[in-house]
Amino acid sequence: MRLKAILLTLGLTALIGHGIAHAQSPAELNDLEIAHVAYTADNIDIRYAHLAMAISGNTEIREFAATMIRDHTAVNEQALALLKKLGAQPQDNFLSQTLQKNAEKLVDEMSGLRGAAFDKRYAENELAYHKAVNNLVENAFIPNIENAEVKALFEAGLKIFKAHEGHAAMMVAKTK
Amino acid sequence: MTVRIERRAVLSGAAAVITVAALGLQTGKPTKGADRSPRKHVVEIKNFAFVPSNLNVKIGDVITWINRDIAPHTATTTDRSWDSGTIKKDKSHRVAVTAEMAGSYFCRFHPHMRATLEVSAIPH
Numbered sequence: 611m612r613l614k615a616i617l618l619t620l621g622l623t624a625l626i627g628h629g630i631a632h633a634q635s636p637a638e639l640n641d642l643e644i645a646h647v648a649y650t651a652d653n654i655d656i657r658y659a660h661l662a663m664a665i666s667g668n669t670e671i672r673e674f675a676a677t678m679i680r681d682h683t684a685v686n687e688q689a690l691a692l693l694k695k696l697g698a699q700p701q702d703n704f705l706s707q708t709l710q711k712n713a714e715k716l717v718d719e720m721s722g723l724r725g726a727a728f729d730k731r732y733a734e735n736e737l738a739y740h741k742a743v744n745n746l747v748e749n750a751f752i753p754n755i756e757n758a759e760v761k762a763l764f765e766a767g768l769k770i771f772k773a774h775e776g777h778a779a780m781m782v783a784k785t786k
Numbered sequence: 787m788t789v790r791i792e793r794r795a796v797l798s799g800a801a802a803v804i805t806v807a808a809l810g811l812q813t814g815k816p817t818k819g820a821d822r823s824p825r826k827h828v829v830e831i832k833n834f835a836f837v838p839s840n841l842n843v844k845i846g847d848v849i850t851w852i853n854r855d856i857a858p859h860t861a862t863t864t865d866r867s868w869d870s871g872t873i874k875k876d877k878s879h880r881v882a883v884t885a886e887m888a889g890s891y892f893c894r895f896h897p898h899m900r901a902t903l904e905v906s907a908i909p910h
């Protein structure tokens with residue numbers, strides 16, 4: 611099952627144990643919870659990118675990280691503008707919290723690396739992270755979003771993150 | 787045809803026209819004429835692609851790049867000698883074609899986005 615693979619990639623194995631068909635399944639989040647997950651996921655990638663800007667001396671890694679900051683910030687601005695227009699607030703939820711916890715662990719781990727070891731780990735994580743989030747957005751979120759404007763924004767976002775996934779794959783190949 | 791020409795001859799479309807005229811390469815009539823007016827071209831940046839991805843232009847023509855994506859993009863020659871700067875969502879960048887813009891270009895932010903400009907040195 612695809613969703614199971616996604617959750618494994620995101621390190622959300624606890625969800626599988628508890629049965630993902632329950633209320634705590636990504637596919638059952640409402641639009642405002644989904645928006646919160648997306649906003650959280652964007653900010654996590656921005657955080658990884660700032661770490662790369664602080665540690666890496668590799669021009670291509672730095673340019674990639676700058677693009678992550680620029681693009682995820684642009685998407686977040688669009689998301690906030692849409693929520694404002696809709697008069698809605700994103701809602702915190704189990705998935706946002708799990709993503710956040712996993713990200714903290716990864717930031718800790720990557721913070722201890724330097725030079726080529728950092729670049730390689732960062733590129734690999736960017737590829738895995740974008741892949742996982744893209745699967746989640748494509749298979750669990752977009753089919754379930756009710757508001758047409760929110761759905762359109764996620765579809766536009768998915769195109770950006772798929773481009774990032776391809777870009778990250780290039781970076782992984784270069785840091786091998 | 788794609789031709790490399792000396793930079794001093796192409797400081798601007800107008801300069802190129804004057805130079806060509808001064809060299810006596812024009813047929814008969816004096817320099818102006820309807821067939822010499824620069825053309826306008828539009829390249830849309832949409833879904834992480836330049837559309838059209840290949841464009842035939844002449845020096846002095848005007849190209850407008852319009853970004854239809856949420857993500858900012860650039861149009862930058864592969865050797866980075868020419869760069870549009872950041873083009874944000876729904877913004878455009880308009881520029882008169884110079885010889886140095888000839889060849890392949892890409893988006894500096896998303897290097898897999900590639901396109902080409904075929905720049906012909908002969909004015910309209």
Ligand SMILES: [Cu+2]
Pocket residue numbers: 858859860893894895896899
């Ligand atoms: Cu781009």
